[in-house]
Amino acid sequence: MQEIPGDLKFNKSHEWARVEDAGTVTVGISDHAQGALGDLVYVELPSVGDTVKAGNACAVVESVKAASDIYAPVSGEVIAINEALTDKPETINEDAYGDGWLFVIKPDNLADELEELLDPDAYAELIEGDES
Amino acid sequence: MTRKTVLNDSHRALGARMVDFGGWDMPLNYGSQIDEHHVVRRDAGMFDVSHMTVVDLHGARTREFLRHLLANSIDKLKKPGKALYSCLLNERGGVIDDLIVYFLAEDFFRVIVNAATRDKDLAWFNQQAKAYAVDVRERADLAMIAVQGPNARDKVLGLLSAATREAAAKIGKFVAAEGDGLFIARTGYTGEDGFEIIVPERDAVALWDRLRAAGVAPCGLGARDTLRLEAGMNLYGQDMDETVSPWEANLGWTVALDPGRDFIGRAALEQQQADGVARVMVGLVMDDKGVLRHGQRVATPLGDGEILSGSFAPTLGKSIAFARVPAGAYDGLQVDIRGRLVPVRLVKYPFVRDGRSQLEG
Incomplete structure (x- = not known):
């Protein structure tokens, strides 16, 4: 299991959020989540310009085994999507916290919503029960 | 447990x-x-x-017992070591399980059944075997x-x-x-x-x-x-169960309506055949991105069907499925994927044979 980078925040539903220097938020799924889903074969991303709301489903990742909704960790406008995943969804399996990012949000209400997310220690504790 | x-x-x-x-x-x-x-x-x-269940059947009348129990004909097995795939049917022609039976000796046949159906299969064997004095022995x-x-x-x-x-x-x-x-x-x-x-x-x-x-x-x-x-092989519980007959699960090739053999479910199967079968199982391929999955609705011009086994097919790089649809619904099929209707093609299967795609040509 990959180590959890210290600069990430997490949803209980296993999405990660990274606040970039520019104040934008990059979103992906955790290494734990990709492991549980297994080989990813299809990613349905939002469109650039879409408005997303924290806690709402805004993307889908599908593995051979299951389809899983992706919930936005923060509210705002989608300003970039990882188009490379269309042809290579397995990038998420290989590098969930890096090249396997899903999309970037320009947040509306970052300070308040960030409070609601889990820090790496709290997330590690959450998933501990699932590890086999 | x-x-x-x-x-x-x-x-x-x-x-x-x-x-x-x-x-x-x-x-x-x-x-x-x-x-x-x-x-x-x-x-x-x-x-x-x-996890699969091995059951050994012993007794002088074992062949006669299997002649009555199985929808396929045990008399196709003439040489020791030979195997046969068959459905185990109830009186209504519904599939209790699918299995492989090996002929080892006239008084010894070996059956392999699914794990999830172990209890009901053993109960059924035991119930039916009494009349033939066949000993049913699970090999745990x-x-x-x-x-x-x-x-x-x-x-x-x-x-x-x-x-x-x-x-x-x-x-x-x-x-x-x-x-x-x-x-x-x-x-x-x-x-x-x-x-x-x-x-x-x-x-x-x-x-x-x-x-x-x-x-x-x-x-x-x-x-x-x-x-x-x-490879186009059915999975019990997903592609067929006790509410589905072999005709509706594309398993007609495993049913032997040989003259004079009175097997369990035969009368129901013959009745269905005479009346016409309303639902059929077909193979589907989706050229769009996405994954066909068990339980999705299949919209057809003749009414709705459903996806049975569905998955991403690694050899083909796209999604394939079995579906049960109204008989005759062969064009204009669409699958409801999270509220979006996606076109699918009806194809013959196996989808892959000897490592190669069967979809082209």
Whole structure:
């Protein structure tokens, strides 16, 4: 299991959020989540310009085994999507916290919503029960 | 309570992701189920299938019993070692289970049934066997390893004694040989050549380790499912059950309506055939991105159907499925994927044969 980078925040539903220097938020799924889903074969991303709301489903990742909704960790406008995943969804399996990012949000209400997310220690504790 | 096969510790030592399957703690994959799928199509992989139930039937009237019990004709088995695939039907023609039966001697046949249906199958065997004085004996002392792929047979043969190797090398498809304490059948659930090996539990770990050392890759139930779907093989509980007849599950080829044989479910099957079958099972392929999955609605001009087994097909790089649709609905099919209607093509299956796509040409 990959180590959890210290600069990430997490949803209980296993999405990660990274606040970039520019104040934008990059979103992906955790290494734990990709492991549980297994080989990813299809990613349905939002469109650039879409408005997303924290806690709402805004993307889908599908593995051979299951389809899983992706919930936005923060509210705002989608300003970039990882188009490379269309042809290579397995990038998420290989590098969930890096090249396997899903999309970037320009947040509306970052300070308040960030409070609601889990820090790496709290997330590690959450998933501990699932590890086999 | 979750049951474990004798290979459970071996799976865990290999880092397998474990999953509950029909009450058994089984390996889903050992890393990537897509890699495991490809290794079976291209080389050799092995599956722990010890959760499946081996039942030995003994008694002078065993053949007569099976003539009555099975929808396929046991009289197709004339030489010891030969195997037959058949449905086990209830009186309404619904499928209780699908199974493989081996003819070993006139007073000894071996049946292999699914894990999830073990209890009801044994109860049914016992109920029906009384009239024929057939002894029904579950062989919980046996484990089973399926070794599959274009190089599977060679890798197994290299581990056998000279005499057993000679016997196992010459058996045809759907035939079993015995030797070295093993029951070696040229059968499988992947669409590739290979063996299913029944081994006493006490020898199973050693056999597993020797197969690994011979270059056979451990593969989980995830790969087993995509391999069998590509190969066009039904999964009990998903593609058929007690509410579905063989006519509705594309298993008509396994029903033998030989004259004068009164098997359980025959009258119902003949009635359905005379009335016409309203639903049929078809193969679908989706050219768009996305994955067909069990339970999705199939919209057709003649009414709705549903996806039975559906998955991503690693050999094809797209999604395939079995679906049950109204008879005659062969064009204009669409699948409801999260509220979006996506066109699908009806195709003949197997989708993959001998490692190659059957979709083109």
